[in-house]
Amino acid sequence: MSENFEDISLRLKNIIDCLDKNKEYEFHFNSASGTDVTSRFGDLENIQYHNDESLTVTCIDGKKKGIASTNNLSGESIDSTIKKSETIASFLEPDDYQGLPCENLINKLNIDCDINFPKQFTTDELINMTVECEKSALDYDNKIKNSEGSEYAYSQSNNLILNSHGAVGSYSSTSYTLSCVVIAEDNGLKERDYAYSTRRNFEKTDSAKIIGELSAEKAISRLGAKSISTQKCPVILTPELSVGLFSSFLSAINGNNIYKKNSFLIDRLGEKIFSNHINISEIPIVEEGLGTRPFDAEGVKTYSKQIISDGVLDTYLLDTYSAKQLNLKSTANSGYSNIQIRSSKPMSDNLIESIDSGVLITEMMGSGANLLTGDYSRGAFGYLIEKGKISHPVTNFTIASNMLDMFKNIDEIGCDFYGNSKINCGSVLIKDMTIGGN
């Protein structure tokens, strides 16, 4: 980048201030740079240097909204991008609900919210780190016969929003991920698994050794998987999979899906969606939080809120447009920030102990969560639980239910919180799901 982020911010601010006052404008500028390093079998395999920037201009002209974007930040290119957004708007049809936010707007540049921790490594240091990570997996057990390598990914990004009603906001953040993927082999069968750690601050990522060993342990534990018979039984989802289930819930209460009637949770405000003990909240500013952000994607100031209180749905997640469609107010949810899932019951670090007969699910495949009907049917891999203990790995089966039933059937949430997502939750125990096996 020839021009730094602050200079571009000021330049864009001057441009938006001079545009036609009869129209509304929004500028969204993002830039990111970073490095990815992958090592495989003890040597560098891949090194990639990233450098991206893009400007998106939204123009609303008489309730008509046009969007244009470019990654060329020359004055000439910005001008033609603005013109293109105006031209597109002129061809569209008026939509009464269009409009940029004018209330609770952010008004501060370079906001520090403890998510920006730049750190420089030399290429050799990165190669050593990834080699060490993979080596701890390869050395873990002689069943680890192959590897897809260990990868380090670093990105530093800058995010700026401006709108013609006075929104001005920017912040910077970093993200570090270290991962390892290995393949265990035994009796001609191969199983692949991975482990990773993603943090804002490099110092907080799990060590190379821990990640390597965990990937090996997971791959080996999959070997010798058996089939399972068709049945109804309790299942436990690992924290990682629980995150996936709750992100389906968050999509279902996204205002854009609600007003389009593309959700199984329409007309459910104030109703019981989960069992009594479950509470879900959004906390926008958490130190080093993966979802932390001082304003949403439209420049509206974020705030903490309860989404589920004692099982009851308190709010939808609304941006300006969907809020107008539903005759509600924006909840600063053009996107969401850090989400916390908690139970008011005691939260155990071992949900398996309480299960007499069931399945621990560690992997799900396929896109079988239907947002419109709530029907849920996905391929799965896991471990049979017998008398409170893991018995053996099981494969080639599906789990199915309806999300409404799944939410009500969450009996317990563990305290083994997942740190690699902006959705913070532990394992969940769902008391009844259909296993489709042989």
Place this chain on the structure above:
Amino acid sequence: MNIVKDYIFPENKLGSDQIEAIVSEASGSSIDLSDLYIQYTTVESWTCEDGIVKNGSQQIDSGYGIRAVSNEKTGFSYGNNFDFEKIIEAAKLSKSIVKSNEDKKINLKEYNDFKKLYISESPITSISDKEKVDFLREVDNYIKKKDKRVQQVIINLSSSHDSIFVANSLGKYCFDDRPLVRFNVMVILKSNDRVERGSAGGGGRYSYSTILGTNKPFELADEAIRIANVNLDSIPCKAGNTTVVLGSGWPGVLLHEAVGHGLEGDFNRKKTSNFSDQIGKQVASELCTVIDDGTIDNRRGSLSVDDEGTPTAKNILIENGILKGYMQDLMNAKLMNVEPTGNGRRESYAHLPMPRMTNTYMLGGSSTSDEIIDSVKDGIYAVNFSGGQVDITSGQFVFTASEAYKIESGKVTNSIKGMTLIGNGPDVLKKVSMVADDMKLDDGVGTCGKEGQSVPVGVGQPTLKIDDITVGGTEV
């Protein structure tokens, strides 16, 4: 016109000397392959929702990516500032994977001796924006008149135009212009207490005129209504093992996931695929012949040249059940000591090329679809899928049907909902017991994801029968 040649080069004073200097900078005695990829892409999208054409957007993205490969190592950097000195710096960064290196001067020659499979003009400027808006309104009106139970209609028309330039250390460079059009309809129907969705779409590498002004958009609208309607009457699906008949066309996505990915060169070089070291072996029932063909005119998955400048080809992957070959890019072909197959693809200048599918399909057999249905006493007929995923190491795959029926005593009966198929790619291919003569390619809607990169692809297959596969559902 190619925007890289006619606009980016003159605008940034990049002539053949500069391009040769850049490719040379990324090359050398210890570098096996280096390439420079320059791209200028324009994408537009128009959406009609609630009866209003309310969303329109255009996106322009341009940049370069420069790569240096030494044995199994790759260095890569990219940017969007076309300043010569900046690109030279990027080339040096990419080359930094090797510690010692002697300079090598690369002389470039244009290569254009390949068949053009599509027009080079941009669909975006082929008709006026007003015509696009009017068209969406027309389809919207058509759907609302057709069925009173319609609760929501979302219609999208989008297209892109990609101008690319690629030059490599093998001494050749070429240009390609790639149009891509996509039309999609989604309807939600409500009847009594039930709501169900249906969607249909189509597209390809052509201009808007190939679909606008034809009956195709209305056929697709009818299809979306039909699927939603079918699903309104669907009953829960019984879980367990059963016989499954897959319909022709789009269900070929199962082949793409269950077999295609496992036959990509990189996974087989690294021996992480379930199909590693299986060439010449029986990997499927002898009724199965599977082809990847990037040379079909105007298809969504087709390319005149791949993203490394290799002309695409019609590659036989599996012939009568025997594994014949893998799909290769330049790097993996060299490391595996085979010829490149024209499957080196990348999402954009900011991504590394890797072996990817183009249009992947199974050839037709000798049965008829009626004979196949007739032969099933108790099973499932799956006609449409909404998506799938595969673990190429274990071969495990999963698919979710968006339209499926029960088969009872040789007759297609009730539609079923929430059906998921799960199986192991090689196992399932061995269980293919009947293949019909009705091979069909999909309508041009597929997008394939691999290692975070998306590329447009095509799939296809005839109606076929799989004995004994695991089906997921809510009923025990």
